[in-house]
Amino acid sequence: MIVMFEDSIGGIPAIHAAPQAAVDRPLPTVFFFHGYRNSKETVAFFAYMLAMRGMRAILPEQDLHGARFDGDDGFRMTQFWELLKRNIDELGQYRQHYSGRGLIDSDRIGVAGTSMGGFVTLGALVRYDWIKAAANFMGSGYFLDAARTIFPPLGRYDAATVRDHETRLEPLRSYQVSAGTLDRIARVPLFTWHGMRDEIVPFGESVRLQSELINASTADRFELVIDPLGTHRVSADGAVRGVEFLGKHLHGTEAGVNEWL
Numbered sequence: 001m002i003v004m005f006e007d008s009i010g011g012i013p014a015i016h017a018a019p020q021a022a023v024d025r026p027l028p029t030v031f032f033f034h035g036y037r038n039s040k041e042t043v044a045f046f047a048y049m050l051a052m053r054g055m056r057a058i059l060p061e062q063d064l065h066g067a068r069f070d071g072d073d074g075f076r077m078t079q080f081w082e083l084l085k086r087n088i089d090e091l092g093q094y095r096q097h098y099s100g101r102g103l104i105d106s107d108r109i110g111v112a113g114t115s116m117g118g119f120v121t122l123g124a125l126v127r128y129d130w131i132k133a134a135a136n137f138m139g140s141g142y143f144l145d146a147a148r149t150i151f152p153p154l155g156r157y158d159a160a161t162v163r164d165h166e167t168r169l170e171p172l173r174s175y176q177v178s179a180g181t182l183d184r185i186a187r188v189p190l191f192t193w194h195g196m197r198d199e200i201v202p203f204g205e206s207v208r209l210q211s212e213l214i215n216a217s218t219a220d221r222f223e224l225v226i227d228p229l230g231t232h233r234v235s236a237d238g239a240v241r242g243v244e245f246l247g248k249h250l251h252g253t254e255a256g257v258n259e260w261l
Contacts, residue, residue, distance in 0.1 A: 014040065015059040031112075034116075036083075062083065084119050112137070119140055125185050132188065143175065153169065182213065191242050210224045
């Protein structure tokens with residue numbers, strides 16, 4: 001059986017799911033991030049799926065979203081990239097909180113997310129060396145390039161805004177995928193799902209990552225699934241494959257899963 005409940009990470013709301021028989025024991029743990037202008041409840045099915053495979057799932061509410069939203073959507077629409085950085089920074093706090101409660105197997109920590117949560121996942125892989133597996137759904141790790149067309153912080157990117165644009169994005173430079181950080185991405189098993197008809201984050205962002213990993217001869221731990229009919233919404237098949245990938249690399253074997261259920 002699975003237990004799923006509202007939790008608090010130092011005042012930050014989160015959905016917490018785990019196998020009932022092991023809810024108080026250290027478990028392989030996945031921190032799962034929801035998308036922009038969304039909430040943790042809309043990805044709660046991932047928590048259930050992860051827990052069904054013997055893992056602990058923590059779905060934090062991202063800043064200015066869900067229970068942390070102040071109602072000013074106009075302001076939030078200008079803050080995608082600042083929120084992205086704060087989400088990556090807060091992940092360290094989440095890990096410390098659950099480690100302190102003795103609930104995490106520190107050698108088996110994963111991170112995953114959809115849309116902006118996928119961006120967070122890739123940025124977290126660059127920043128943290130304790131992540132052991134990851135699943136990115138519809139995200140991009142090329143922050144400075146992607147911001148030219150995806151929620152540009154100044155409303156548009158052109159010759160008149162380029163300097164201010166680059167200044168605004170500079171805090172994310174060391175968080176993004178680049179020639180200097182590609183090896184950090186490559187060291188961790190990474191699943192990526194993207195819909196070919198994605199109308200918000202072009203699937204070419206994921207193909208670019210695959211190409212750069214292949215060119216660097218570091219793609220052996222990378223799995224890319226492109227759904228030819230997929231839009232900016234994770235398919236059932238994509239969700240299952242991503243969760244199975246995390247289970248394989250964090251939990252080990254299907255036999256190991258069953259001991260908790």
